[in-house]
Amino acid sequence: MSARRAFLILYTRVEIEEYNPMVRSRIQIKKIENIAARQVTFSKRRRGLFKKAQELSTLCDAQIGLIVFSSTGKLHNFSTTRMSQIIQRYMPHTNNLDHQLDASLQPQPEDCAILCKEVAEKNRELRQMKGEGLEELGIEELAKLEKKIERSCARVRHMKDVKCEKLITGLKQKGCKLAQHNKRLKEKMSEVAEVHTLENQSSSSSSKHSSYLQNYNAKLDTSLKLA
Template sequence: MTRKKIQIKKIENTTARQVTFSKRRRGLFKKALELSTLCGAEIALIVFSATGKLFHYASSSMQQVIETRKNLHSKDLDKMDQPSFEFQIDSSTYTLLSNEIVEKTHGLRQMMGEELQLLNIEELQKLEELLDAGLRRVLKAKDDRFLEEISALKRKGAQLVEDNQRLKQFQQMENQLMIKTHVTEQGQSSVPITNICSSADPPQHQDNDDTSLKLGLSFPY
């Protein structure tokens, strides 16, 4: 049976909250002891309950751990007060970078058609040539993209035609199979019926002499 997961939020019931605080505080101190023993770490824990009661744990001495942290914090503050060499920029370099930023920003605005009042004919012509060269590169990139799209559409169209042909062939084969199946089920038997007629030989008419029985005596004439 799995253990029900407890929702992490403040426990409203005062008694239940105190019981939970006591259990979890002991578990926290136990974990701190295990971490200090296994890893040799210096640990100091200070816990205040909701009623203001103090609980603390230290792996060696609370005062010693606090002093160690205090000394390290002072060294960190000293390092923060001293600017790093990586960020030390002299005034000349700062001025040069600032002027370059202003120049680049001004050039971008001129390329967008702004701040052109102070430019002479030669500068305007140079700017026009620069814009024309950029426009040609943009048009070339657009044409290349169009060609790629057209090629992709042609390949897709050829694939669709091929798929359509295969589908038609499949439908034709399916129709032929259905016709054959229907003929087999509904067709008549192909065995011929032979009428055998057995008849008696026709009566043979023999040319018998006509004989007659004559009664009485024959009288001479």
């Protein structure tokens, strides 16, 4: 196969995978929040894991034992032979594994030396950023330090401006909400005042009507007495 033909085949395959909606996309490895989807994925992948273990045992004549606990605490296991036999073979090796793990966790002298050197360098840079220990620096190093401090100050000022803008925007929004709330309160107060005015008018008219009735009754009584 010529190089040109191989390139065309590869290019066509890439185009098909790019524009074909049926091509499976890469799944992001993170915890599945949906409980039902999590259980379905666990069941499918558990079966796939056990199948791969069976294939590995068949191909390589290996003894394999798998122990899996689901999120609900249910036990699932797979073994090419009896699980107890595999565990018995595994137990004598636990001490060696613990020893290897402890040895791997112990820091090596070379790593300690590198870390100490990096810490000393960072401490020196920090002191220089504070304006300490500048006597040992030359003109070029001082110029570089000045530019670094200017960039840091620019970033600090930019972040301060962003924070101030957010604060001002939040205060403006609160002011608008308070103004709307005050407007609604004024409308309610005007409505209450109108209701009180109507009540006062109705009470005054009723009092006038009652006084008119009293005067009429008094005149009627007087006329009856005279009669």
